[in-house]
Amino acid sequence: MAVVPKSEQAYRLVRERIESGQYVPGYRLVLSPIASELGMSVVPVREAIRRLEAEGFVTFEANVGAQVSLIKETEYLHTMQTLALVEGSATALAAPTVSADQIARARRINAQMRETLTRFDPQAFTDLNLELHSVLFESCPNPHILDLVHRGWNRMKVLRNSSFSFVPDRAAASVDEHERLLDLIEDGASPLEIELAARNHRLATLDAVLAHQDQLTHQRRKTA
Amino acid sequence: MAVVPKSEQAYRLVRERIESGQYVPGYRLVLSPIASELGMSVVPVREAIRRLEAEGFVTFEANVGAQVSLIKETEYLHTMQTLALVEGSATALAAPTVSADQIARARRINAQMRETLTRFDPQAFTDLNLELHSVLFESCPNPHILDLVHRGWNRMKVLRNSSFSFVPDRAAASVDEHERLLDLIEDGASPLEIELAARNHRLATLDAVLAHQDQLTHQRRKTA
């Protein structure tokens, strides 16, 4: 039987609600209401929340309580920088072990991404993007780095609810960069070359999003 | 008054014992004895241990309990790889904000490190090494990356109890590399140059330690 501890149930529920945006940043997580909603006592809920704190989803203050982590102005920048760093390394470390089959699978996923460009579907694009990159870095032999990549992707789930993360023009360029990255891996390029390609691929997205935000800010200033 | 919650006390004590090697890898952490030793109930101890789990110090198995994380053969390699990655980035990101004063302070610390080479004192060397690198990356503007650096250094504290981490020949080379790294920062070298210098500095230590281990393994084989 699938024996799921209550603390685990609470963890999944609260995390799901944070990632989906149902619990917005700043929302106060009070133990007793959550406990009674889930039909359990406060103890496992407290454990779940402290676990979410350790993972950065919530902020905890002694004798006051927990709230969904606030998002600073620079949060998107810092998360993307970190993700660029660890994802680049993970891709480079995994590259020597990527098989021809995996390359082919990645190319098929990328082709699907190109299809989504004809319609506006950020959700499908994002899902496929994760799927593609997963193929590239899941075989990373260093579990610590792989774990950091997963944490980065999880953090992005939350940020997408409150930041822009999809710039149509950028999406097209992204698909092309995927092809080039796959070429590099297939051709056995040097680890550093692959690392920097994967890193710059993400940093380019970061730049595009920041530029897009600046543009919007400008428009707002002009109309204000 | 310094109001330290009991769960925090338990956390500090257990962590200190793991880092000092008093609790060796594999040691089973049973709640009740720890609780009675600290004069508290099991609840805050449990919380402390789950926090240590989230940080990688201990491994937890449902309905069985916790033990100090075992150290796999590859653990030192993976931790050093990760540290090289994040420390390199932190140093490069911090470099533009490092003042002449800080450079001077770092050079003084490095001079002290050179002094320790005349005697065998790994502890002093290691402490000074942390102090020096702290000067270089503490002003890193990305808190996520800085946090990863700190986690890496913490992990190293534990690993030093069970792995080799000091190779006298390597220490001398390390001091010279510090000088070169400081020169690069002072001269305003490019971020990528600084990043790779800081990264390779640590990877060189990794290589030296692994080579040293291989050598010992060989000797053991010959005499066996």
Next chain:
DNA sequence: GTATCTCAAATCATATACGATCTTGCGGGC
């Protein structure tokens, strides 16, 4: 009108108690 004090409500922090689950050793059957 503002500042400060008091007190009650809300909430967290911890203790204690009990039920659930895993481990281990023993005995019986094959």
Next chain:
DNA sequence: GCCCGCAAGATCGTATATGATTTGAGATAC
């Protein structure tokens, strides 16, 4: 002799209860 089942002990998982701390509203003094 080996394997399986079963019971007892160890330990975790969670519920409930109580103490500690914070917060905020209202009263009071200035």
